[in-house]
Amino acid sequence: MxxxxxxxxxxxxxxxxxxxxxxxxxxxxxxxxxxxxxxxxxxxxxxxxxADYQGIPDGPGLVFIEGGRTVLGSAEEDVAMTHDNLERTVTLASFYMDEAEVANIHWLEYLHFVRKDSAEEFYLSALPDTTVWARELSFNDPYVDYYLRYPGFRYFPVVGVSWLQANDYCTWRTAKVNERLAGEGDSGGSSGGGGLFKRRKKDDAGAAAEGTSEDGGKGKIAIENGNTLPNYRLPTEAEWEYAAQSLIGTQETGNENQENKRIYPWDGRQVRNSYGKKMGQFLANFKRGRGDYAGIAGSLNDGAMITEYVYAYPPNDYGLYNMAGNVNEWVQDIYRPLSFEDVEDLNPFRRNGFLDPSEKYDKKGYQSLIDDHVRVYKGGSWRDVAYWLSPGTRRFMAEDSATATIGFRCAMINAGSNK
Missing domain, CATH: 1.10.10 (Arc Repressor Mutant, subunit A)
Structure with missing residues (x-):
């Protein structure tokens, strides 16, 4: 009793x-x-x-993005006539995002640890495709050999990385950062995060729950302990577009209405700086026109024939660099032209094959490029004209493909808060 x-x-x-x-x-x-x-x-x-809990630990490289209500969708004329991103009002929870694109040095660090902790087969699969620089009628050969590994390019954005490879990097980064955090909270030493990634890869890189322990709860890596971070991951398309808008910079204190909208991640309709000592200088790395990637010697416009230093150009009002230009960036969402009609209006996200099935698209008959393995990318690149710098524009590519114009950055949920 x-x-x-x-x-x-x-x-x-x-x-x-x-x-x-x-x-x-x-x-x-x-x-x-x-x-x-x-x-x-x-x-x-x-x-x-x-367990003692003092709030979510600081994640290396991350910037806090305060969420809220916004209008997503293209603010520019639909030049491509795709009608795939009409304006709609949504609300997003706060989250974290890398302040800059993942750079070559970060990918080399990843390769360093993968080679130590994983099978040679997986190491080879993690190598970027450096041949994305090769062009039959262009002498880009030096970039094929030097862009990834030459020290001068350390903080240029990594390219030649597919959506699948970017997701694997997020999984590894989560394990490695949490290994360090768990080790700092345990005087007995490291909890073996390198092996953690190895075990995850053996089963399924994306299968491990956020922060869950790999040793039956006996180790230090557990959600309940609060001493580790949620998963690093690719941002959703809505998160990426919201962060690029950075409308927090236009908001007046105490005014609940959003009375301003931006075409680009900065104020105004132009792509040049309108203020101060840098007046007239370009605010992003993009292609000005046919054959013009950088301007003329002695007066270069964006100053970059290809990609540029990931901290080049002024950050937006959230403190994020190169949310327009430099390289396009992968996001989580699968591509569907009518996502704006289907997704929720709270934390919208397009999952694999849910609604609007791929069978409706005639890919086998070469009438469509859409299936369940194409992903959205955003932001414009060094090779794109200014139209694609607008956060509302969107394009897609196969998840196992890579180019010299697409990179990525990571994001993370704001765990333990509803703000």
Whole structure:
């Protein structure tokens, strides 16, 4: 028979403890010594373990993006006549995003650890396709050999990376960062995140839950401990477009209406800086016109024949660099032309094959390029004209394909908050 008096005593103790607390009701950071519903003391032989939690740890390279309501969709004339991104109002939860594109040095670090921790077969599959620079009627041969590995290109965006490879990188980065965070919280040393990635790859790179322990909960990498980060991942198309708009810079304090909209990730209808000492200089790396990638010697416009330093050009109002130009960027979403009609208006995201099935598109008959393995990319590149710099424009490519004009950056949920 249940010892009712024992649990009543715990309840009284817990209630008294809660009533005596001068700091107000319990919070995630200060849950109290006793349960506010059962009165049972935490972190005892009988009670539940409640780890110390001071908020989500800082993720290397990430910038906080405050969410909210916005209007997604193309603000420019639909030159391509695709009608695939009509304007609609949505709300996005806050999230984190890399302040800059993943660079060559970051990919070389990835290859370094993959070679140590994984099979040679997977290492070879992680190599970028450097032949994306090769052109039959252009002398781009030096980029094939030097762009990825030459020290001068260290902080240029990695290219030649497919959507699938970018996802594998996100999985590895999550494991490696959480290995370090878990090691910092454990004086006994590292918890073996390199091997963690190896085990994930053996089963399924995307199958491991966010932050879950790989050793049955005995290790330090566990969601409940709060000492690790959620998954690094590719941003959703909505997140990417919202972050590129950076309309927080146009918002007046206390005004709940969004009265301004941007064609580009900066103010105005032009692609040149309108203010200060850098007036007249281009705000992004793009192709000005046929055959004009950089301007004339002595007065270069965007200053970059191909890609450029990932911290070049002014950041937008969220502190994000090159959300227009330099390289296009992969996002999570599968491509469908009518996504704006189908997706939810809260945290919209187009999943694989859900609604609008690929069978409706005649790819076998060469009447369409759409199936369940094409992904959206955004942002414009060094080889694109200014039209594609607008956040609302969108294109797609096969998830296993790569070019010299597409890179990526990572994102992460804002765990433990509804803001």
């Amino acid at each position: 249940m010892n009712f008096s024992k649990y009543l005593r715990f309840a009284v103790v817990g209630a008294c403890a809660l009533a005596a607390c001068k700091g107000g009701p319990p919070t995630a950071q200060k849950p109290g010594k006793y349960s506010s519903t059962t009165g049972i003391e935490y972190n005892t032989e009988e009670g539940m373990k409640v």
